[in-house]
Amino acid sequence: MGEKNIIIGTRGSPLALRQSKWVKEALAEAHPRLQFEMEIIKTTGDRILDCPLSAVGGKGLFVKEIEEALLDRRIDMAVHSMKDMPGDLPEGLMIGAVPVREDPRDVFVSRDHRLLKDIPDQERIGTSSLRRKAQLLHQRPDFQIVSIRGNLDTRIKKIESEGLAGVVLAAAGIHRMGLQMKVSQYLEFEISLPAVGQGALALEIREADLRLKNLLGVINHQATALCTQAERSFLNRLQGGCQVPIAGHAWIQGERIIMKGLIADLDGQELYTDQFEGPLTEPSALGVRLAERLLLTGGKEVLARIYGKMA
Numbered sequence: 001m002g003e004k005n006i007i008i009g010t011r012g013s014p015l016a017l018r019q020s021k022w023v024k025e026a027l028a029e030a031h032p033r034l035q036f037e038m039e040i041i042k043t044t045g046d047r048i049l050d051c052p053l054s055a056v057g058g059k060g061l062f063v064k065e066i067e068e069a070l071l072d073r074r075i076d077m078a079v080h081s082m083k084d085m086p087g088d089l090p091e092g093l094m095i096g097a098v099p100v101r102e103d104p105r106d107v108f109v110s111r112d113h114r115l116l117k118d119i120p121d122q123e124r125i126g127t128s129s130l131r132r133k134a135q136l137l138h139q140r141p142d143f144q145i146v147s148i149r150g151n152l153d154t155r156i157k158k159i160e161s162e163g164l165a166g167v168v169l170a171a172a173g174i175h176r177m178g179l180q181m182k183v184s185q186y187l188e189f190e191i192s193l194p195a196v197g198q199g200a201l202a203l204e205i206r207e208a209d210l211r212l213k214n215l216l217g218v219i220n221h222q223a224t225a226l227c228t229q230a231e232r233s234f235l236n237r238l239q240g241g242c243q244v245p246i247a248g249h250a251w252i253q254g255e256r257i258i259m260k261g262l263i264a265d266l267d268g269q270e271l272y273t274d275q276f277e278g279p280l281t282e283p284s285a286l287g288v289r290l291a292e293r294l295l296l297t298g299g300k301e302v303l304a305r306i307y308g309k310m311a
Contacts, residue, residue, distance in 0.1 A: 006027075006077065007036075007076050008024055008075065010041065011062060014151055014152070015152060016079070016081075017038075023079050026099075026219050031215060039074070043063065063084055071206070073206075077096065081200075082198070082228055083200075086235075087236030094204070095202045096204065096205035096216045097219055098203070098224050098225040099201050101228075103171040104194045104198045105188070105194060106168050107185065108168055109156055109159065109167050109183060110159070110184040114165070116187070116191070122142050123144070123165035124163065125167070126146045126147075127147070128149050128155075132192060135247070138264065152173050155167050171183070193261075194247060194248075196232060197228050226250075226280060230286045231249065233291075234287035234291045244303060245263070246262065246263055248261040250283070255280055256278065257286055259276055263298075263299035
């Protein structure tokens with residue numbers, strides 16, 4: 001990292017660029033003597049658009065090439081959507097800061113702005129996520145779930161081009177792209193519990209780069225960092241990725257972190273959910289304990305069957 005030149009690695013999608021530009025501007029305002037540049041890096045997930053993520057490796061597809069650029073010192077930091085990141089990081093890398101989280105919920109974008117409950121039987125709903133698919137089918141086993149990929153605009157346009165009743169997307173991306181008017185319904189956690197880290201950004205750096213970690217402190221949001229730490233330890237304990245319907249979301253209430261977690265089978269027939277809480281000082285332990293409770297109450301058998309099918 002040059003004395004006055006910090007290179008930020010990012011994917012090239014409109015949403016990734018919007019997120020990285022926000023980070024760049026916030027850092028530039030806080031550190032006016034430094035220069036921040038963005039470098040676009042094409043990831044495997046950006047190149048493979050014709051099949052579901054779960055079929056080609058899931059989590060990590062949107063971060064691997066960017067992490068390689070970090071390790072090779074071609075960039076100094078990376079901006080990721082937290083939910084794209086696997087539970088464990090490559091040796092030598094760390095999350096240097098976590099900005100304040102956007103709305104973590106899923107949203108339903110539908111034809112004629114209909115609510116989910118008003119969609120007729122057997123209609124086609126689009127989503128690229130097994131987590132969303134399982135929870136939708138748990139609520140409405142009559143739905144036909146259609147796998148869709150692409151950026152936000154592309155997925156919304158598929159309502160018309162693919163004859164869908166609607167699509168399920170992340171509220172955070174919708175908000176960051178200024179597309180709130182498209183939302184038909186915000187889905188509460190009882191309908192669709194979010195992905196681990198949903199709505200949060202992760203600023204990844206090299207572990208040895210303590211100077212940059214200190215510089216990033218100005219946009220680190222401690223509450224979001226603690227909650228996502230609990231969520232990521234939950235994900236890591238379950239060894240979960242995009243191939244498995246796992247959900248988890250933590251929030252702070254007073255001096256406690258509360259976290260809700262979910263494991264489901266692929267068609268949503270079996271769905272296990274639990275909630276646990278712990279002190280602010282032990283977010284990682286909270287995530288692990290919640291994961292272990294879910295494994296003991298039926299989640300272990302569900303995961304074993306899913307991984308068995310994939311073997």
